[in-house]
Amino acid sequence: MAAVIRRATFTAALIGLLSSAAAAFVLSAHRWPQPSTTVYYGLLSDPYASAFASAAGEWTSRSVFQFNAQASAIGPCSASGPLGLGNGANFGTTTCDGTGFGDSDLAVTETVYDGNTGFLLAAAITFNTAQSWSVYDGPLQASIDFRRVALHELGHFLGLEHETNVPAIMNPDISDLDRLQDDDINGAAALYVPLGAATLVAPAETLVNTARPLYQWNAAPGSSWYRFYLHGTAGTVSDSWYSASNLGCGAGSGTCSLDPGFNLQDGIYSWWIMSWNYVKAGPWSTRSDFTVAAAVVGPGATTLSAPTGTATTPRPTFTWSAVAGSTWYQLWLASPSGAISQTWYRASDAGCASGTGMCQITPSRDLSNGSWSFAVETWSPAGSGSWSAPQVFVVSTPLLTPPATTLIAPLGLITTTSPTFQWNAIATSTWYQLYLSPPSGGPVATWYRASDVGCASGTGACSVNLPSPLSSGSYRFWVQTWNSNGAGPWSAPGNFNVP
Incomplete structure (x- = not known):
């Protein structure tokens, strides 16, 4: 199904330049499938044909949309075109739907x-023959400049x-404007350019001595608004929207700068920017x-040493310079997903109670592969000291399968026909396979989730009872570990006898 949209009319009333925006370009609900189309102007004579080609060329050279302007003798209205439109331009006394001016x-x-996809199928531009036309640059004169009107109508043609x-x-x-403006160019980009991510510039992985830093990032082409998200040690600090024009990057290029207008307390902060326009x-x-x-009252800042670059172990050692007078250190650690942990360590536990040399701590848990960030805060009885500048490192280790477990029971001669099978939990194992070899008949192999055998935490003992009693005789069993990286090794065998 197809339908006709009749565009709002371009009029000869004069307007002045408007002040700063409450909103930006306005987009149609419809656009071409690709950022290009053909437009015909061969029925126009010079100087209007040349002016039309120049206007189409300006859109092509300055925006993401490409007009293939052809001097073929095809007009705006075509009996063979979709609903009578022929992708052309010409003068006329009525539009293609028969409406007068x-x-x-x-x-x-x-x-x-197209009523199903929403994509444009054809378009037509009709210039009012009754107007007094000319071609010129600069302020408006008594006659109408054809080129700037063509520039405007081609904007409708592409979907603005x-x-x-x-x-x-x-x-x-119409006004004294005779060339495309930033807002026009950004509108075309919003329709046809997939929005990219902003690139943060500052503050980034650094120590700032002001409570009100200026936030800067490289503009994302086609983005008319930006979402600013700031997270501190106590949670969300700000989640706000700002227009690109108010950030100094309304043209979709250059650097956006934001002063959100509030002070920060001393501490570590993380921030992100999301791009947005009126389409997506x-x-x-x-x-x-x-x-x-x-405003620091305690010890000064430490200098981080390691890890940096790429860590090839899931438990890298964190190392930083000792600070005289600091009796505690807080390790701040941000995971690839943004989850944050904060842990305090005595200077003596980090091996730097003397206040000289290097402090070092190895975490008690594995770190997942990806980009991490950490910082360290000093502390003394006088109060909290300075945070270090954050440091980024990447964990890149082979995807490890879990190690073997050790069996607990049943072992040796037992006194029941329904024994409880037990083995030591493995921190990285999410499933276990119990393999039982009976005195006669074939072996039995059964898989159990760690949560189903009581050891989802990865600590303690896993336990399971079989659904049926065992017959008398000698048995042997094994347990195999497994996680999403694959199967681990089998345990050593366990032997037991049922009376």
Whole structure:
């Protein structure tokens, strides 16, 4: 199914430049399947044919949309085109749907879209023959500049609506503007460019001595708004939206700068930026961490040493320089998913009670593969000291299968026909296979989730009872570990006798 959209009319009323935006470009609900289409202007004569080709060329050279402007003698209306539209442009006294022009109307663009996909199928531009036309640059004169009107109508042709909040060729009334504006170019990008992620610039992995840092990131082309998310040790600090024009990056390029207008307490912070336009939301940026140390009463900041770069073990040793007077250190650790842990260590436990040399701690748990960030805070009886600047490292270790378990029971001569099978839990094992070899008949192999045998925590003993009593005789059994990386080794065998 197809339907016709009749565009709002471009008029000859004059307007001045508007002040800062409440919103930006306005997008149609429909666009071409690809950022390109063919437009015909061969029925126009010069100087209007050349002006039309120049306007199409400006869209092609300055925006992401490509007009293939052809001088073929095809007009706006075509009996063979979708619902009578022919992807052309010409002068006329009525539009393709037979509607006449008002006294101040300059031109109308009509489009046809597919009712199933929403994509545009054809378009038509009709310029009002009754107007006094000319071609020129600069301020408006008594006659109408054809080129700037063509520039506006081609914006409708590619899918833009009228914009009333910022200076733009797509304003509904003609003005002294005779070239595409940033808002027009950004509108085309919003329709046709997949939004990319912003790249954070500052503060990034650094120590700042101000409670009110300036946040900066590289603009994402086509993004008209940005979501700013700031997380501190106590939770969310800010989750706010800002328009690109108010951040100094309304053109979709350069650096966006944000002063959110509030002070931060000393501590470690993480922040992200998400791009957005009127069509879709873009991806989040990568996380960036920084430390605020604006009002410190305790010991000074330490300098982080390791891990840095790539760690090839899941339990890297964290090393930092000792600080004189610091009796405790807090290790702040951010995982690839953004989860944060904070652990305090005595200086004596980190091997640096003297306040000189290096402190080091090896965590008691494995770190998953991915990008991590850590920082260390000093402390003394005088109060909290400074945080170090954060440091990023990447854990890259082989995907490990779980090690073998050790059997607990039953072993030796037992006194029951329904023994409880027990073995030591393995921290990284999520499943266990019990393999039982009876005195006669075939062996029995059964898989159990760690949660079903009481050892989902990876500690203690796993226990299971078989559904049926065992007959008399000698038995042998094994247990195999397993996780998502594959099967681990079998345990050593366990032998027992049922009376």
